[in-house]
Amino acid sequence: MTDRWTRAEERYRQNAERRYRRDDLDWSEADDYEDDTTVIPRYEDEHYDEEHFDDEHYEGEEYDEHPLAPEPPRRSATQRVDRAQRVDRGRRATRSQSRSSGSRSPRPKRSRMASRKAAERKRRRRNLFVIAGVFAVLFVGAVGFAGWKFIGKLNGPADFSGPQGPLVVIQIKSGDTSTQIAQTMADKGVVASSGAFYEAAVRNTNMNSVQPGYYAIPSHSKGAEAVNALFTKDARVGNVVISEGRQLHDSSDVTTGARKDGIYRKIAEASCVGTGTAAKCVTYEQLDQAGATADPAVLGVPAWALERVKSVPDRSRQLEGLIAGGTWDFDPSASALDILKQLVSASAMSYEATGLVQSGAANGLSPYDTLIAASLVEREALPQDMSKVARVIVNRLAAQQPLQFDSTVNYTLDKTEVATTDSDRARKTPWNTYAMAGLPATPISAPSLDAMRAMENPAPGPWLYFVTIDKQGTTLFTENYQEHLRNIEKARQSGILDSGR
Template identity: 45%
Template sequence: MSDKRDHQAGNSGLPEGHGDDDWGVTRAEPEWVGVGAGTPQHVRRERERARRRRRRRGMVLFLVLVLLLGIGAFFIAKSFIDDRRPSPTPDYEGTGVNDVVIRIQEGDVGTDIATTLVENDVIKSTAAFMGAAHGRDELASIQPGYYKVRTQIPASVAVDMLTNPELRVGAFTIAEGRQLDDIVSTTGAVTPGIYTLIADATCIELDGESTCADPDAFRQAVASSDLNDLGVPEWARAEVERAEDPGRRIEGLIAAGRWNVDPSGSPTEIIAELVTRSARAYEATGIQQTSESIGVTPYEALIIASLVERESQPEDFAKVARVILNRLDIGMMLQFDSTVNYALDTVEIGTTDADRGRVTPWNTYAMTGLPQTPISSPSVEALRGTENPEDGEWIYFVTIDLDGTTMFTNTFEEHNRYVEVARQNGVFASGR
């Protein structure tokens, strides 16, 4: 018995003196009593720290979420505002690329001008031009015509260039009574003719290179071009076709007034535009209808108007027209010094016997009837005076002083008395 107990005791691993009754039964873990009973203090502290960590993580996540939502809202709002906000007006910068000539048409307003500039790559947008032009009163003074500007320039610079009169090109004026060729007086003074005026108007400098047409190029174009290409109106075709001097056959068909030509145009193109627009101006006076009422063709009315222009002052246009018609009716020579001078290299108020004796297509001392062509560019006023001549039986007239006072008479005797007055006043003084 003792051996068995000893064996069991040795195998139990328990201290001596404790029997099976004391240690053979499994016991529960000890329980804490007092404050915090049921949970160890270090466990509570650990759990509290864990809760604080979770709260902090939650707060961080919340703040991150709020931040992300704020950023998102910002970009959404910005995108909305940007969509509603107008884009910057497209405009060029710098001093431009190349010189270019643009045309402002009759009746063009600001938007029309802007469109022309955009089409020629002068400015980038019409909006930029209209913005730059706002408040610029001088823009209203822009006249129809041609202007030298540069491509790809800021709209404000374009406005400056268009309002700079020095940059207007191709503009010139034809005075009343001017003829195609230059007029040289007996004193040597030269009055530029229409061909010279047109040639001067084509002179231009583009990108540092100057060009200028020669007056003779226009004369050659008139002499060699088809009448259709020259813009000759139908009512003048037959007479123009018969003209003996091809270079002068469109005399009178370019009206007096202010003109604009494209410096880059060919001589034929330039002449055609001038003749076409002049024909419209003449037709607006009723030349095709009223000429018939005075017994002449429209082209003959234009010839008479050119004589009226060269022989009288505006206040006498209608009277001189009546004298011409009266002489034509009785088959009397017109005998106008202006028709003699037209064929001369030099001109003067009083012509010589030799000059008056020369037979030319225009010299009315050497033939009856009208000159073959007009002898100048008449004004619209001269044409209206021709179409509406004043009533009277006058056959003669003479300017009696240098102020232009003109006397109209029915008899040769009375006319000669006034001729003597004119001579005494130096009207017929010759430079020869």
Template identity: 40%
Template sequence: MSDDLGLFSDDAGERPYGRRSARHDRQRVRRRRRRRWVTALAGLFVLVLVGGGVVYGASQLLKIGSFEDYEGAGEGSVVIEVKSGDTTSAIGSTMRQQDVVASTKAFTQAAEQSKDIASVQPGFYLMKSRMSGAAAVERILDPSAKVGALEIRGGMRLEDQAAPNGERTPGILSLLAEASCAEIDGQEQCVSSEELHRVAETADLAALGVPEWAIGPASQAEPKRRLEGLLMPGLYDVKPGENAEELLRSVVESSAAQLEVAGLPQAAEGTGFTPYEVLTIASLAQSEGIAKDFEKVTRVVYNRVNEAQMPLQFDSTINYPLDKPTLLTNREDRERPGPYNSYQNQGLPPTPISSASKEAVTAAEKPAEGSWVYFVKCYQDGTSCFSDTMEQHQAAIREARERGAF
């Protein structure tokens, strides 16, 4: 049929006429509107996702370099240990584990501002809980923060000694009691010297860390002298707050390691003496001479005990049970019987008589070559003169007096 009038045309760009075409047009408009809304909502959703990602990413970037940190100087008391070889980060980690600081970074970043942080030495430090990083750095650099430091010097004894002025020179156990003291949570906490003496006299020697080679002879000694000589000279760090047995164990175990470094027990082989006797000889050298004479003094001991079969006649052994620090004795003391009277008894005393240094132990293991059986301090700096005969010895004594050596 011809459609010259265009009544039924539906070409693109032309609007068809009639009720059905109008309805179709409205539906198409609605579909277009729905598509626009869906497209708009999808775009908005994408914008939200992108915006959220940007915000999250920015927040993560801002967190780079951030760290937790407490505020203020902290509260309470915490004892931390700085171990040998600890880095600043390791110290900070220890503090974080014990809640001294909120994070390792809080300490390390504050420490970067201090040129003195490298001066922190191994040992125990009294800190506080919940300190800011800056406060923790300031505190650990304060000399008063370091606690539990014990110094044992060569020639020291367990017991206090009488000083020439009538006062008492603290012995190792008294110094250990002092080192145990710290003000924790506002209260002074110490282990008493009496308690340390009790443990030293009664505790199981193996449990205290005494080397196996020393347990037998030490257990036969007078109780208060069982640990004599087993605590080598050096710096020790003890933890305040520990009990008497824990404190003694920490020192005895550390000393046992030093004795091993000094060669005991292996280096005693071939000397003719047991490791414990070598340590006793070392203590005699430490008490009788100065370091440069140790090898000669120990040779005198070897010669008197093994070759000449002479009593030692060392004044230091006479004064040892009398708790006197001097080398001079009087006739009354020399005539007083006892296991440490080396004028009356043959051989070595039953125990060491003092704390012997590594140098003294080495000298006892390898004494100098010589035939001396006498020596006397003959110079004011403590140097001794060594003799083979009594005539030589008497001449050395006269010369020593002329020099004012004693």
């Protein structure tokens, strides 16, 4: 029994020696040996290729870089010791090689994700530097601009300091603000800068009452002087008031001999820039010559009147009626021809706004004939009777009956009055409606817009005759000639038909 147990123990010892042989380990020289309870160092492949690395598939030795990777199979104690020995020998060989070559081993390549994060951090730092640089430039610019404005406020806008120069004509348009007026002043050389005028203008409450038009202001003025000059008595120039019924040329009254200024005279007086002997004006004669010799198209005659105006028998009267009654502004520094063109063009627009071009549907007349007839209405009737007088004209033209208006007789006379003489009515002219049928060759005055509207839309009625019977302007209308004669007798009795000749 004892021998059997002795032999069994011997066999067990022999088996154990074969199982745990350590022939490959020199225990006496393993100075750096660590038992199997120490942490086995993490293995890193020095020949790792980042390009072939897969974030989700990796070797078991690198499982601790991926926490979610499955745990590698456990090794036995002998396997762990063998692996540790191999790693240790590899490290000693590497260190020995590094010491002999004098170079350090290459560092393992980083993963693609780590490279992307590093690049992103670098890009963010670069963007922060760029943004900081932009803000720095803006800040410096803002500080510089604020400083420039501050210095400008201290010095004030440029302004003239010397004596004033010659008068300059400037235009203020409807709706212009103080800023726009200031810029006009600077552009024309009235002030040294728009700021000089503007600063003075905002302190002057009269600027709210400035009217559109033309003004003569001394050049090289200080801002405050230019503002004050706008409100002087003689500053407004090129402003003319043409009363309704006025003719182009001067005429005189038979009884008093007083001159009645024509439209050309009114324009000439309004064209003066300056006072006294220094005044510069366009003359009556210059306007008369330009109106008589220039081509109608150059003078601004509208297309609906152009052919008729070209055939006017007396060229000096070709613009009659084409300058409307009212208040007009024109550039007094322009030539006589340009002044007339400006006024004729503006008047045509005013006439057309009443519906003149389309008026033929109501009165059966062309636009130019409507203008002629409106000038007769203007001279023959008060505003309350205009539409009736317009109907008399339309009815008589339709009946081919002479109009027989005294206003057409007076048109070519140097001396005029309400009543006319038999000899005056007998004179044959292109305007005398006693001596011919139809309308005069041209308008005989500047019609008002009321007269234009009346002629464009005459009141309905059968009237063929009318006469004013007193100095208060009472006018009687009839279609019966005998009744008309009785009305004329009433006018004689009132003295309105008395002649001064």
